[in-house]
Structure formats: C-alpha cells, structure tokens
Amino acid sequence: MHQEVAQWFRQTARDLPWRGDCSPWGVLVSEIMLQQTPVVRVQPVWEEWLERWPTPAAFAAESPAEVLRAWGRLGYPRRALRLHAAAAMMVEKHDGAVPDTFEELLALPGIGTYTAAAVAAFAFGRRETVVDTNIRRVHARLVIGQALPSPALTSAEMKLAAELLPADPAESVEWNAGVMELGALICTARSPKCDFCPVREQCAWIKAGQPEPTYIPKGQPWAGTDRQVRGAVMAVLRAAEAPVHADLLWGPATEQDAAAAHLAHPAGVAAALGKLHGLNTHAPQLRRALAGLVTDGLAQHSADGYHLPR
Template identity: 65%
Template sequence: MEPEHKRKLHARINGWFAENARDLPWRDPECSPWGILVSEVMLQQTPVVRVLPVWHEWMERWPEPAALAAEPSGEAVRAWGRLGYPRRALRLHAAAAAITEVHGGKVPDTHAALLTLPGVGDYTAAAVASFAFGRRETVVDTNIRRVHARLITGNALPSQSLTAAEMRLADSLLPDADAEAVAWNASVMELGAMVCTARSPRCEECPVLSNCAWVQAGRPEPHYIPKGQAWHGTDRQVRGAMMAVLRQAEGPVLRELLLTGPVDLGAPAADSSLSPLGALHALSAPQEQLERALAGLLRDGLAELSDAGVRLPA
C-alpha cells in the first residue's frame, strides 16, 4: 500500500475515533496499567456491557495487584460473577501474585516481560504494552481482523483463526510513531466493535467507506459460515450453574447436593426466583453430566473437594 494511502486511512479512522469513541473507564488517562490489564482479560469473549460493572467492583476491591494477590484465589473466582470462562479469574490472580512477587507490585511495561505473567498471551501482552504504556505494538483482536479483512482484502470475515498473513497485514498498517500506533490500535478496534460489526455492519457510518475493498466488490458473502456456540444443555451451562452455587455458598457444599439428579421444581431454570442450587437442579442434567461438570471444575482448579464438601479454591 502506498504511504499516502495509509496516511489517509490513519487520519480518517483515528479522526472518527476521536469523535465517536465510547467513554470507557479503562480508556481514562488516569487508569492504571493494572486496571487496563484487568479489562483486557475480562473483555476476552465477553461484551463490554457485561464487563463494566464487574470491572468497577474489582478495581474498587483490588485497586493494585498486591491487594488481589493477598486474597485466596477463590475470592477472585467468586467476584468474577457470571462473566464466563472463570479460569480467567484464576489467571488474573496468578498474574497479580507474579506482579507482586517478581515485579515489585508494578505491571511490567514491555511485551516480553508481560508474556512472563501467568495467563498472558501475545494479544494481551501487546494490548497492555500499547494501551497502558504507549508502546508501538501490533494489537490484533477479532474486531481489528474483521476491519482489515473487509477494508483491505475484500473478505466479509477474517479467517477462522489468526494467520501469519493477517499478522503481516496488521504489521504493515501500523503507523510508525508510537502515539499514532496506540491511537490506531484503539480506533480500528472500536470501528470493528461499533460500525464494522460481524452481522449488521453500518457501512453508511464508516469513515473509510469509499476505500473499502469489500464494499467495492459488492459485499460478497462470507467464505464460511460462522458457527455459534451452543449453550443450553451443554456441559458449559451445567458448569456455570454449579459455579453459581459455589460462589454464593459461605462454606463447603455437600457433593451430594451438587450431584442430585433432576428435581421437578415447577419452574424453568431461567426463573430468577430460583436459588442457584434450584437453578442447577432445574436444568434436569443427567447424573453423568453433573459428575462430568464437577470433575472438570476440580481439574481446572476452580473448586476443591474436602471431607466437608466442595468449595471455591482457598
């Protein structure tokens, strides 16, 4: 791509972001690197609207890594609530411990050092280095990949998994200056989240509509059909319901209570009046699925089994 064309893309998308960016707490210049790290972990596969209240609660309770590290990992799991994929809470707790013990309580400020933290991969390391420390890093999430696919390659959707070609494209589009690169990462991500969405893109609001290869090609259909993740009746649903019981409990829960077979409670599992245990039983999960769900929680370190019963990790 010609340098002048890239400069125009940078100017238009960054300019759009400056006028239209959502006011999110982790974008506040006063937000700490720890707050940004927490947000990046919480936002993985989870919408902003669900993350916001939990993020605020976490930052009020644990404003520094040392505060979280000082508590049992089970408290992190309890406070995670219903964000989903609760192993992320365990990873954040482990990262907080490493930051406290190895890095003097300060979040590392380079991509390489961030990668040494438990549970931090390439994306999270790049995002924190960029957004928390202003470093020129190539940040590539699903939203950014989708914008790049449509704008540059003319595809309706990016590849089903991140490819080397996508990373090369992202590297080539990154501005040279640190501050502009940081702005570009945030801007393209926001454009993908708010305008260039997966199912109903609002092309008329796009600042680079006239440059979009996908639009110029006539908006061709995706080259594959995205598969949605099933929920009802799955092991994930049963695990989530079982975790809700453990989060609410003040002490160990008898294993037999968690593994009780289907009970006719006269109300659907979605009924908000049900207790967590009632909601678990209302799923009518077969015995083997309940046992499989509990075994998975124990194996993943999200629960512990003792003579007194099952509880969150100490």
C-alpha cells in the same frame, strides 16, 4: 486512512473507564475481562473490582475463593485465577507493578500475545501489533475485500496488521484503538453500518460489491453443554459459605436435606441449586463437570463436600 480512522475515533469513541486516565493495572484487568465477554457485562464488575483491588498487590493478597466470587457471572472463571497468579508474579518480580514491555507481560501466567500487545500499547504507549476479532474483521473488509477474516488467526493476517501499523508510537496506539472500535460499533459481523464508516470510500469489500462470506460463523452453544452445567455449579459454590454436600448437587433435596442446607447455607444457595436442578443434567455430565472444575482449580472436594479453592 490512518487520519480518517483517528479523527472518527476521537469524535465517536465510547467513554469507557479503562481508556484515558487509567492505571496499567486497570487496563490489564479490562483486557482479561473483555475476552469473549461484552462491554456491558464487564464494566460494572470492572468498576467494583478496581475499587476493591486497586493494585496488583491488593489483588494478590486476596484468597482465590473471593476472587472467584467477585468474578461473578462473567464466564470462563479460569481467567480470574490466571489474573490472580499474574498479580502474584508482579509482586514477586516487578515490585507490585504491571511490567511495561511485551516480553515481560507475555511471561506472566495466563497472558497471551494479544493481551501482552494490548496492555503494552494501551497502558504504556508502546508500538505493538494488536489483533483481536474486531480488528481482523476490519482489515479483512477494508484491505483484502473479504466479508470475514479466516476462522482462525493466520500469519498473513498478523503480517498485514504489522504493515498497517503507523510508525509513530502514539499514532499506532490510536490506530489500534480506532480500528478495534470501528469493528465493535460500525464494521460489525452481522449488520455493518457501512453508511457511517469513515473509510467507506477506501473499503475493498464495498468496491468488490460486498461479497458474501465464504463460511458461516458458528456461535458457541450454551444450552445443555458442560459449560452451562459448570456455570450452574459455580453459582452454587459462589453463594455458599461452607462446603456443599454432593447429595445437594445431584438433584432436588429431600425435606431433610433442604432443612440441613437451610442451616448450613445462605438463602442464595437454594436459588442456585434450584437453577442447577432445573437443568435436569444426567449424572455422567454432572460428574464430568465437577471433575473438570476440580482439575481446573476452580473447586475443591473434601469429605464435607465441594467448595471454592482456599
């Protein structure tokens, strides 16, 4: 099984810039960006990011506002601030380098067990148990015979992943990457391409007759949610070069407000405001979104209005 997945991975793996000859910093940035965000959206931002900030020290020296602007529309922008804090700690405690052990990586701000294991494995060749959604799904089908893994990660899944990990460090890294790629390209959640699977003959799910899932995965809603409103407000603040007065956020501007906004802000702010106003958000939800952004450190409020953190 290990050999078949490894051979398939060598022949068909996507040519992604954070694989192969990539710095540990580039691997870490990719892992943070790829959380809940597809590759097609991450890759162009990642490439711009690494060109602008090729090292943790260069990134740590940047302002939080510029970090959030560069993060753009990747979503979940708190990831950007956590990475910024992690880079600062690397400068302070690791001479500006990404630490190379699971324990040291886990001690960085905003780095969880998955990211620490993934960076230790893919950047430094460590033998670590890497378990993401794709890997969990492949393990569930291939070994257990279930259509989908449990809704939440279990200790039994972690134990299985550890048991499946090859003893040789280099082979373990390739296994982790191969199974992850298999889940992303072949063993997908909704339409698995079983005819192209390199371990089809060993798959417990196929042998069991491909039973249906025991539950229906629920996607995260977007339209009308606080997340959508927060994202629209952040788009306004990213486009603005000066604080945005609260009155402009609450609804379509009067001619006088529009004229003032035109003088104070670039054209992109008007477009972002138009999208925010187009949501027809009720006042309590907008207040909640603004308060949440301030609490999370993604925005600041002063007498002049709302702006990105400085």
